[in-house]
Amino acid sequence: MSKFTKKKSNELPPVNTASLPDIVFMLLFFFMVVTVLRDDNLLVQNKLPKADQVEKLKKDRSVYIYAGKPSSRYQDKYGSEPKIQIGDKYTDISNIKFALTEARQKLLPELQDKIMVALKVDEKTNTGMVTDIKQELRDLNMLKIIYITTPGNEVSQ
């Protein structure tokens, strides 16, 4: 009789956590691969203007130019006039050419001709400054530019 009655335990079996490290490692590798550690330390205020008719930036062939007023912690030192930043330091308008040529050399050789200049300019900057940058770019024959924006639309606000 008792041979067939199954012994039934009332306790729930513990959840098997043996595969937990595997799962965590999988996630870890995913994030390790997608992580791009910020290479540019932002020295200027950078509130981008809004636009919705946008295209995606191809990151492997682009060089960033930032422009705007110096961040608040640098204002004592550099004043509040808008400045241009390439890489990690402030650049003067006459120095752009040199800085950009240097930045171009860091790209892969086959992409150097397809270089795209991404302009990250603060919305409060004057257009005049952007024009100056564009003139320099024309001199350098880097004709592809992209104005980086944030999603949104100025009209509907």
Added chain:
Amino acid sequence: MARRATPEVNAGSMADIAFLLLIFFLVTTTIEKDKGIARQLPPKEPPTDEQVKIKEKNLFIVNVNRNDQLLVEEKLMELKDLRQAAIAFLDNGGASSGTAEYCNYCKGKRNPESSDNPDKAVISVQNDRLTSYKMYIAVQNELVAAYNFLRDRESQRLYGWKFTEKTKDLDEGKIKGESAKEALQEKLESIQKLFPQKLSEAEPKKSGQ
């Protein structure tokens, strides 16, 4: 001498270490999604005496002053009306039927005082040096939107899909196969030819001039 068995390494804390690393990368990750308005600058050419003649009626002048006010075709305009005005101008098709310049796909008012056809129509933006960048981008955005609207309309009519959506698909690599890509590229170019983006930018004037 008896060999001591090597004790097993306790792997219980492995998960903790992995978690720690995971959290670090989670926090530092910024999945960047930079998007923007792409532009091709005109190449630098030696100045020529030759003047390209564009008829007044084929020119749509957008003037932005230092106080971020818009002057479109010598009339004050709000930013929200700019898109419609640009669409009306580009889509006008003023050339009379029978001439070589006649635009058979335009749906505009066919006003002979406005642009002949989209190929001839040029939008010229003039900025002041003190115009804010925010306004500059907003104007550019509206004008690109006008072109995109018209291109969408034509691609919908000819091929049954939207120009902007297919361009996006192509960018994101959703189109598979070389031949499909090329076929699509060709179609996209044919639409671009119907409404070529002719946005000219005058050198900004110095304030007060």
